[in-house]
Amino acid sequence: MNEKVISLTNIFKSFDNQVVLKNISFNINKKEIVGLIGPSGAGKSTAIKLMLGMEKVDDGTSTILNTTMPNRKLLSRIGYMAQTDALYEQLNGYENLYFFGQMKGIKKKLINDTINHVARVVDLENDLNKRVSNYSGGMKRRLSLAIALLGNPELLILDEPTVGIDPSLRRQIWQELHKQKEKGTTILLTTHVMDEAEWTDRVLLLLGGQLIADNTPYNLMKQYQVDSIEDVFLKAEGGNN
Numbered sequence: 001m002n003e004k005v006i007s008l009t010n011i012f013k014s015f016d017n018q019v020v021l022k023n024i025s026f027n028i029n030k031k032e033i034v035g036l037i038g039p040s041g042a043g044k045s046t047a048i049k050l051m052l053g054m055e056k057v058d059d060g061t062s063t064i065l066n067t068t069m070p071n072r073k074l075l076s077r078i079g080y081m082a083q084t085d086a087l088y089e090q091l092n093g094y095e096n097l098y099f100f101g102q103m104k105g106i107k108k109k110l111i112n113d114t115i116n117h118v119a120r121v122v123d124l125e126n127d128l129n130k131r132v133s134n135y136s137g138g139m140k141r142r143l144s145l146a147i148a149l150l151g152n153p154e155l156l157i158l159d160e161p162t163v164g165i166d167p168s169l170r171r172q173i174w175q176e177l178h179k180q181k182e183k184g185t186t187i188l189l190t191t192h193v194m195d196e197a198e199w200t201d202r203v204l205l206l207l208g209g210q211l212i213a214d215n216t217p218y219n220l221m222k223q224y225q226v227d228s229i230e231d232v233f234l235k236a237e238g239g240n241n
Contacts, residue, residue, distance in 0.1 A: 002027075002029040002030070003029060003030040004027045004028070004029060004030075004063075004066075005028055005029060005030050005032075005064065005065060005154070005155055005186040006026075006027065006028040006051060006062075006063070006064055006155070006186070006188060007026075007027045007028075007061075007062075007063040007064075008024055008025055008026055008027075008047070008050075008051060008060065008061075008062055008063075009025050009060055009061045009062075009063075010023045010024075010025055010059065010060040010061075011023070011024040011025070011047070011050055011057055011059070011060035011061075011062065012024075012057065012058045012059040012060055013043075013046060013050060013055070013057055013058050014058060019209055020043045020046050020209050021043045021046060021047060021050070021209050022208075022209045022210050023060070023210075024043075024047060024060075024206075024209075024210070024211050025060075025211070026204055026211060026214055028186060028188055028202075029186070030184065030186050031181055031182075031184055031185070031186060032181075032186055032187070032201045032202060033177060033178070033181055033187045033189075033199075033200045033201050033202075034187070034188050034189075034200055034201060034202045034203075034204060035189060035190075035191055035196065035197040035200035035202070035203050035204070036048075036188060036189065036190045036191075036204045036206065037190070037191060037192075037194070037197050037203060037204070037205055037206070037229070037233060038205060038206035038207055039207070039237065040192075042206040042207055042208070042209070043206050043209050044159070044190040044206055045083055045159055045190065047206070048157055048159055048188075048190070050062055051064060051069060051157075052064075052069060052070070052075075052078070052080065052157065053069035053070020053071065054070075064078070064155065065077060065154060065155065076104055076105060076151075077153060077154045077155065078153055078154070078155045078156075078157060079147075079148035079149055079150065079151070079153035079155070079156045079157070079158075080148060080156075080157050080158075081144050081145055081147070081148040081156075081157070081158045081159060081161055082144070082159055083159040083160050083190075085140040085141065085143070085144045086144070087132050087140060087143060087144065087147075088132065089131070089132045089133040090131065090132075090133065091131070091132060092128060092129050092130055092131050092132065093119070093124055093127055093128040093129070093130060093132060093135070093143055094115060094128040094129060096132060096143060096147065097115045097118065097119070097128070097143075097146060097147060097150065098111060098115065100147045100150055101114060101115060101150050101151065104150050104151040104153075105151070106150065106151050114150060114151070115128075115150075118146040118147075118149045118150055119146060121145075121146065121149065121172070121173065121176045122142035122143070122145050122146045122169070122173065123142065123169050123172070124139065124142055124143060124146060127139060136164075137164050138164035138165055138166070141161070141162075141163055141164050141165060142165065142169075145158070145161050145173065148161075149176070149180070152180075152183070152185070153185065154184070154185060154186065155185070155186050155187075155188075156177075156180065156185055156186070156187040156188070156189075157187075157188050157189075158187070158188070158189040158190070159189070159190050160190055160191065160192065161173070161189055161191075162191065162193060162196065163192070170193075170196070174196070174199050177189075178199075194228065194229045194230035194233055195228070195229070195230070197217060197229040198217045198228070198229050200217065201216065202214065202215065202216055202217075203215065203216070203217055203220055203229060203232075205220075205232070205233065205236055207236060207237060212236055213232070213236060217229055220232045224236065
């Protein structure tokens with residue numbers, strides 16, 4: 001039997017009388033990589049904030065690791081990367097990683113090895129002594145991803161993790177995500193890069209605040225009779241206009 005890690009049930013959310021999510025329901029199981037895709041304004045980031053308890057639902061329930069959200073105690077078991085980088089710009093990369101590593105409860109004797117590992121994954125090993133205010137936008141995204149990977153979280157929630165990252169490093173990051181999955185980590189990510197969605201186990205497609213598809217990339221391409229997830233997206237979007 002599949003072990004549910006995330007369960008959203010009939011989630012409804014509006015802002016200023018504008019409906020953002022209409023009765024969204026889905027489950028994500030242990031050791032799955034799930035891609036949440038959709039156009040800008042489809043409600044992807046809102047769905048993530050609701051499941052983490054960062055926004056209040058108008059109706060419905062969000063359960064993570066068998067716990068109804070919001071629940072602060074659970075956050076240490078989750079690696080979260082927001083769409084905007086929340087970094088200490090006056091500190092260097094190493095100091096940011098050390099601070100967040102301590103926040104996640106990583107033991108002092110392990111913290112240096114942990115920092116070196118995540119820095120290697122995101123190709124920041126040679127930039128850890130630079131002040132973050134001098135980082136490029138892409139370097140800040142990589143540091144944010146490294147912070148999310150600290151401490152072997154049971155669940156990774158990544159909002160646009162590869163924006164501004166070059167293709168070869170993107171592939172390296174995906175290799176690490178698949179390694180994390182094999183270790184037992186569950187991963188939910190949003191992406192605008194449609195070929196990335198083909199590297200997931202399942203794709204959730206949000207359009208107009210509604211979940212219109214939930215299936216494997218292969219099954220979605222077969223269902224829509226196309227050769228790529230980008231074409232699935234375009235065909236689904238066209239059919240909903």
